[in-house]
Amino acid sequence: MLIPLGILAASGAGPVGGDYELISTTLISSPASSVTFNVSSFAANYRHLQIRYTARTDHALSSNNLGIRFNGDMGSNYAYLALEAGYSGSSVVSGGQTLDKGLLGVSAGSATTANVFAGGVVDILDAFSASKNKTVRSLSGNRSNDSVLSIRRVLWMSTAPINSITIDNWMASNLVTGSRFSIYGIKG
Amino acid sequence: MTTLPTYDLISTVTLAASTPSVVISGIPQGYRDLVLVSTNSMTATDSLFVRFNNNTTGYTAVRIFQSGGNNGTPVSDTYAPAEIGYNTTANMGIVNIMDYSVTNKHKTYFTRWGNANGTKYVQFYAACWANTEAIHTINLSPSIHQIAAGSTFALYGIVA
Numbered sequence: 552m553l554i555p556l557g558i559l560a561a562s563g564a565g566p567v568g569g570d571y572e573l574i575s576t577t578l579i580s581s582p583a584s585s586v587t588f589n590v591s592s593f594a595a596n597y598r599h600l601q602i603r604y605t606a607r608t609d610h611a612l613s614s615n616n617l618g619i620r621f622n623g624d625m626g627s628n629y630a631y632l633a634l635e636a637g638y639s640g641s642s643v644v645s646g647g648q649t650l651d652k653g654l655l656g657v658s659a660g661s662a663t664t665a666n667v668f669a670g671g672v673v674d675i676l677d678a679f680s681a682s683k684n685k686t687v688r689s690l691s692g693n694r695s696n697d698s699v700l701s702i703r704r705v706l707w708m709s710t711a712p713i714n715s716i717t718i719d720n721w722m723a724s725n726l727v728t729g730s731r732f733s734i735y736g737i738k739g
Numbered sequence: 740m741t742t743l744p745t746y747d748l749i750s751t752v753t754l755a756a757s758t759p760s761v762v763i764s765g766i767p768q769g770y771r772d773l774v775l776v777s778t779n780s781m782t783a784t785d786s787l788f789v790r791f792n793n794n795t796t797g798y799t800a801v802r803i804f805q806s807g808g809n810n811g812t813p814v815s816d817t818y819a820p821a822e823i824g825y826n827t828t829a830n831m832g833i834v835n836i837m838d839y840s841v842t843n844k845h846k847t848y849f850t851r852w853g854n855a856n857g858t859k860y861v862q863f864y865a866a867c868w869a870n871t872e873a874i875h876t877i878n879l880s881p882s883i884h885q886i887a888a889g890s891t892f893a894l895y896g897i898v899a
Contacts, residue, residue: 636815692865700865
């Protein structure tokens with residue numbers, strides 16, 4: 552069944568509702584060590600946040616990890632749990648230890664085939680709550696010469712409302728041109 | 740800072756009769772990501788594959804899946820193209836297609852689907868279509884059998 556959209560769809564149509572809104576997008580145009588979103592002004596507007604990304608770094612591995620911190624917190628206040636599949640075919644469940652940033656999701660590295668960027672969808676639930684530790688869930692992956700699919704949960708052990716989010720590469724390398732991070736607010 | 744409502748419904752369809760494929764064409768290029776949401780069933784057990792631009796090559800995927808109900812053990816392997824259904828009743832799947840309109844990236848996408856009837860499944864895929872073309876068409880088709888009547892597909896666009 553063919554469903555042509557040239558007539559049915561309004562190309563780039565205007566928004567039809569205000570419950571899921573783009574806050575901002577950062578498109579990397581030169582190598583950058585991190586991306587930061589300041590979200591304190593949106594506490595009254597949204598309940599949850601979502602980050603959608605495509606990422607590639609200049610690290611030598613084909614796949615590596617992105618890290619996340621909230622409110623500039625560099626203390627050992629993060630924990631994570633991951634269910635992962637790798638090219639070797641093994642399933643791995645890891646996590647539990649306390650870290651100084653959250654193990655957010657997968658990025659592609661410089662050894663990955665050209666033009667390949669890992670992708671991820673990250674949900675930050677009750678981001679502005681002043682009574683809950685913050686829970687993050689992510690689905691990310693890179694399917695190229697070194698493949699990883701990762702389903703992760705990150706816990707930030709703080710009840711402070713989130714006012715800033717910083718994402719960087721776990722291995723202290725740079726995000727390369729073309730990497731993209733978009734953050735959305737979700738009402739609730 | 741000005742925010743922009745998004746997550747726009749582009750198209751939705753409910754099949755009145757079984758069909759060997761669903762083709763969603765003429766996808767507008769004004770968004771950054773696409774999300775396809777589906778409830779579907781097959782006329783006989785068969786993988787419902789996701790492909791793009793009428794192209795049958797260049798697909799790779801890694802997946803985690805669990806089957807067999809409560810005693811299933813998660814297994815991972817490579818299996819392509821990614822799929823969003825298999826059983827003859829009540830498969831539910833979501834596909835996130837990242838940077839679909841960008842013409843200097845291979846297309847990275849994720850699917851997750853599940854079914855709690857019959858042989859129960861939960862599957863997650865990270866997939867790649869090794870092609871820098873902007874996606875203008877989504878092709879959904881099983882290998883041999885058909886997509887059953889009553890199956891639904893809704894396509895959303897997200898700006899960035």
